[in-house]
Amino acid sequence: MNDRRERARLDGTVSADVCVIGAGFTGISAALHLAEQGHRVVVLEAVRIGFGASGRNGGQIVNSYSRDMDVIEAHYGAETARALGNMAFEGNRIIRERVAQYAIDCDLKDGNLFAACNERQFRALREHQQLWARYGHDRLELLGPDEYRREIGSNRYRGALLDHSGGHLHPLNLVQGQARALESLGGRIFEHSPMSELLHGQPAVVRTPGGEVHAERVVIAGNAYLGQGPGQHSVPELLQRSMPCSTQMIATEPLDEARARALLPTDRCVEDCNYLLDYYRLSRERRLIYGGGVSYGGHDPASIEAVIRPKLLETFPELSDVRIDHAWSGAFLMTLNRLPQFGRLNDNVYYAQGYSGHGVTCAHLAGRLIGEVIRGESQRFDAFAGIPHLPFPGGRRFAVPLSALGAWYYALRDRLGI
Numbered sequence: 001m002n003d004r005r006e007r008a009r010l011d012g013t014v015s016a017d018v019c020v021i022g023a024g025f026t027g028i029s030a031a032l033h034l035a036e037q038g039h040r041v042v043v044l045e046a047v048r049i050g051f052g053a054s055g056r057n058g059g060q061i062v063n064s065y066s067r068d069m070d071v072i073e074a075h076y077g078a079e080t081a082r083a084l085g086n087m088a089f090e091g092n093r094i095i096r097e098r099v100a101q102y103a104i105d106c107d108l109k110d111g112n113l114f115a116a117c118n119e120r121q122f123r124a125l126r127e128h129q130q131l132w133a134r135y136g137h138d139r140l141e142l143l144g145p146d147e148y149r150r151e152i153g154s155n156r157y158r159g160a161l162l163d164h165s166g167g168h169l170h171p172l173n174l175v176q177g178q179a180r181a182l183e184s185l186g187g188r189i190f191e192h193s194p195m196s197e198l199l200h201g202q203p204a205v206v207r208t209p210g211g212e213v214h215a216e217r218v219v220i221a222g223n224a225y226l227g228q229g230p231g232q233h234s235v236p237e238l239l240q241r242s243m244p245c246s247t248q249m250i251a252t253e254p255l256d257e258a259r260a261r262a263l264l265p266t267d268r269c270v271e272d273c274n275y276l277l278d279y280y281r282l283s284r285e286r287r288l289i290y291g292g293g294v295s296y297g298g299h300d301p302a303s304i305e306a307v308i309r310p311k312l313l314e315t316f317p318e319l320s321d322v323r324i325d326h327a328w329s330g331a332f333l334m335t336l337n338r339l340p341q342f343g344r345l346n347d348n349v350y351y352a353q354g355y356s357g358h359g360v361t362c363a364h365l366a367g368r369l370i371g372e373v374i375r376g377e378s379q380r381f382d383a384f385a386g387i388p389h390l391p392f393p394g395g396r397r398f399a400v401p402l403s404a405l406g407a408w409y410y411a412l413r414d415r416l417g418i
């Protein structure tokens with residue numbers, strides 16, 4: 001973490017053109033786009049900048065969405081698929097533009113890999129490559145059983161698909177860098193300032209324990225953490241249509257250069273193709289950062305290391321002597337159709353959430369689209385907003401056991417390679 005400076009909590013009444021709730025990728029990206037357009041922006045963050053998923057994630061720059069384009073086309077039609085397909089690489093581009101424009105130091109590296117654990121997954125990667133070619137994506141390279149070893153020093157896989165346009169980075173430093181850029185344009189960020197009440201109207205009033213913001217527009221970007229803190233306003237309309245899931249990560253001690261290079265010779269990041277997927281990358285100080293596992297409903301296992309270390313050793317058995325220095329978890333937000341939810345609560349309250357595990361790029365896209373809709377260009381925002389935001393059957397309480405059962409079934413399929 002490059003910057004440990006804390007921001008003040010909100011104390012008293014302030015006014016703004018736009019009040020953004022949540023300082024993760026979605027909220028900070030939206031606030032930065034809005035500040036660049038000349039709006040007076042106030043961001044309220046319940047804890048610290050990047051406290052949610054944005055500061056804790058795997059840092060993998062994965063293009064597109066958590067659903068394949070053919071599924072989107074089959075369910076929502078060719079027009080929606082075309083609109084979403086045209087935006088599928090934009091989040092990635094926005095990140096790279098931000099890093100260059102504001103000189104953000106966040107260890108940005110090129111290339112991400114999808115690794116197939118069995119023949120079925122390898123066939124699916126081949127189809128995936130062909131599908132993407134239809135949307136003009138020609139930077140995907142399919143690597144067979146021998147070729148993938150130039151990228152990943154593990155015997156675990158059948159092959160891999162390399163996306164040369166993807167990549168990885170230090171996520172907390174990315175969100176902090178954008179927060180500083182926002183402040184350089186006059187935007188204000190208050191930490192330890194959870195929204196405790198939202199009064200709709202013109203202006204809308206957002207209350208916190210210490211003050212209130214009067215704003216012409218409000219953007220809700222609390223994602224899985226919305227309504228989770230003590231005294232936080234929960235926005236029931238958004239909770240019913242989504243489910244927080246917890247996923248866990250560990251970081252090894254720093255590895256010497258030769259050992260690190262043997263694991264990931266080209267320093268790209270990897271996610272496998274299992275339903276409950278493993279994902280990993282090397283950090284700047286050559287720690288292997290390894291994630292996996294999902295707990296539905298957002299509850300953590302008693303020992304994160306006990307859950308994730310065996311997964312790491314399945315991929316790299318030679319690391320059995322390596323110390324684990326850090327273990328943590330974070331919550332992402334799952335939707336029923338695994339597509340993000342962008343929409344309006346009324347004329348002047350907008351939201352974006354639910355990237356279903358692949359939010360690094362899409363949250364940045366969400367920020368740009370919120371900027372567009374607030375300046376009156378709603379077409380691209382509405383391509384997402386038109387997709388139905390389906391409630392989980394039985395609400396969150398029943399969705400947890402049902403989803404866990406579904407996850408168990410898919411994990412079994414992954415194990416059996418069917």
Ligand SMILES: Cc1cc2nc3c(=O)[nH]c(=O)nc-3n(C[C@H](O)[C@H](O)[C@H](O)COP(=O)(O)OP(=O)(O)OC[C@H]3O[C@@H](n4cnc5c(N)ncnc54)[C@H](O)[C@@H]3O)c2cc1C
Pocket residue numbers: 021022023024025026027044045046047048049050051052053054055056057058059060061062193194195196221222223224225226227228232233247248249279291329330331332333352353355356357358359360361363
């Ligand atoms: C462990 C982990 C690994 C992941 N790995 C990857 C990956 O490698 N690649 C990828 O694409 N995606 C990954 N994801 C998903 C990705 O991180 C998220 O989709 C993305 O960061 C969501 O950003 P966000 O800004 O919408 O939400 P968050 O980053 O969760 O931010 C929400 C913020 O809102 C604040 N907040 C909530 N309620 C209030 C309130 N009432 N008042 C004020 N503030 C509030 C929270 O404190 C929080 O800071 C991962 C997620 C996790 C948890």
